[in-house]
Amino acid sequence: MIGVNAQEVPATGTALAVEGLGVQYGRATALDGVSLNLPKGSVYALLGRNGAGKSSLVRCVLGQQKPTSGGVTLFGADAWKSRTAAMTRIGVVPEEPNAPPEMTAVQLARFCSRLYSRWDQTAFEQRLARFEVPTSVPFGRLSKGQKGLVQLSLALAPAPELLILDDPTLGLDAVARTVFFEELVGELADRGTTVFLTTHDLSGVEGIADRVGILKDGKLALDESMETLKSRFRRIRYANEVTEERTEFGKELDPFFALKVKVRGWGVEAVVNNYDDPLFERFQRTEGVVDAEAAAMSLEEIFLAVAGEPKGVRP
Amino acid sequence: MNRTLHVDPRDSSPIWRQIEEGVRRLVASGALQPGGLVPSVRDLASELRVNPATVAKAYQRLTEAEVLTVRRGEGTFVSQSPPPFEGREKSRSLHEGALRYASLATTLGATSEETVSELKGVLQSFKKNRIGGAS
Numbered sequence: 001m002i003g004v005n006a007q008e009v010p011a012t013g014t015a016l017a018v019e020g021l022g023v024q025y026g027r028a029t030a031l032d033g034v035s036l037n038l039p040k041g042s043v044y045a046l047l048g049r050n051g052a053g054k055s056s057l058v059r060c061v062l063g064q065q066k067p068t069s070g071g072v073t074l075f076g077a078d079a080w081k082s083r084t085a086a087m088t089r090i091g092v093v094p095e096e097p098n099a100p101p102e103m104t105a106v107q108l109a110r111f112c113s114r115l116y117s118r119w120d121q122t123a124f125e126q127r128l129a130r131f132e133v134p135t136s137v138p139f140g141r142l143s144k145g146q147k148g149l150v151q152l153s154l155a156l157a158p159a160p161e162l163l164i165l166d167d168p169t170l171g172l173d174a175v176a177r178t179v180f181f182e183e184l185v186g187e188l189a190d191r192g193t194t195v196f197l198t199t200h201d202l203s204g205v206e207g208i209a210d211r212v213g214i215l216k217d218g219k220l221a222l223d224e225s226m227e228t229l230k231s232r233f234r235r236i237r238y239a240n241e242v243t244e245e246r247t248e249f250g251k252e253l254d255p256f257f258a259l260k261v262k263v264r265g266w267g268v269e270a271v272v273n274n275y276d277d278p279l280f281e282r283f284q285r286t287e288g289v290v291d292a293e294a295a296a297m298s299l300e301e302i303f304l305a306v307a308g309e310p311k312g313v314r315p
Numbered sequence: 316m317n318r319t320l321h322v323d324p325r326d327s328s329p330i331w332r333q334i335e336e337g338v339r340r341l342v343a344s345g346a347l348q349p350g351g352l353v354p355s356v357r358d359l360a361s362e363l364r365v366n367p368a369t370v371a372k373a374y375q376r377l378t379e380a381e382v383l384t385v386r387r388g389e390g391t392f393v394s395q396s397p398p399p400f401e402g403r404e405k406s407r408s409l410h411e412g413a414l415r416y417a418s419l420a421t422t423l424g425a426t427s428e429e430t431v432s433e434l435k436g437v438l439q440s441f442k443k444n445r446i447g448g449a450s
Binding site: 041043178181182185186188189190203206207208209210227230231234291293296297298299 | 322324325326327329330356357360361363364365366367368369418421
């Protein structure tokens, strides 16, 4: 009675696969050899600064953009060639609300329902009621948060196997964000839906995403499970003790791969990406290293350390 | 339970472990009584706003460790006689707690004697108030 369907019926196979994806706009490279995989039931958060290539990747996934090289497969079929077939299995929340402004949420649902073989109108209306979205107000006159919640309700109504959320909480206030993520968690629990999302809301997805990718300059700088990512990144702080034998510093960080090193008045602060406990215990015993501490990093801090650096740094 | 079970996604410990240890703590302190119902995976995941698979993983480990019992169609309950913290997990948790306390003591400039005597004092007061399972 644990109630996670994904657990009772183990999901197998791949919902979404991106293979060597490249997109060129004239001479500009938007995406360069991006590969990633979403096993069914996973929740993947794609992060990246503006201009990193997130939108191009999402457009390719949705079959709206023809790749220059490589490709995207949705449930084993090419996203560009078999767009229509794949779209019936996918729910999308676009970055910008794109529904006709004069239609009410209920009219929108009736319109969208014709495009899908499955459509749960009751669930749709129950969600709107839970979100307290008025059903008789035209879409264009709803608040930004209400629009986002209507889009989510529309995306969930056909009981999609894959949910694609393009920065879904952008511009939403704290209440709408909370409601949005609670609904998403409920959907994961009830149906084990696979989710691919891009976001700037790193604290919101921190507990929900199980895999993270960071796009940087069109390339996937990082692609791994949230748990591994968080276990290998640490912010290390320590003071240097000047002794007669030891007057120079800098070598002590060598066992670590340090992404950022800042020398401050009281000592040194470094972000390392290959942390483990035994390595750190040896580090603490290094001569001249005093008061060393290793602090866990939030997803946001990790993102800043990886995506904020100039080109050429191995994340 | 939800009021006292906290997870911090920013913590270095994985969320499933935080939930697992949180539940064990609540059971050990008596806040969760043997035979008591625990929230469903869905409810707890919504409450904590974490991936339900993470909660399911923690519950599964707790069930395997016989801290929780699943009764089909009824829900998940605290076992009638939940086992105490044991082995590696116990020593790891102890070590982590000790590290935190020792760091604090060092930061404050307390001597070893002061640090140990404070700890003993707290244990003594726990014993008086009958908190915890140690006799």
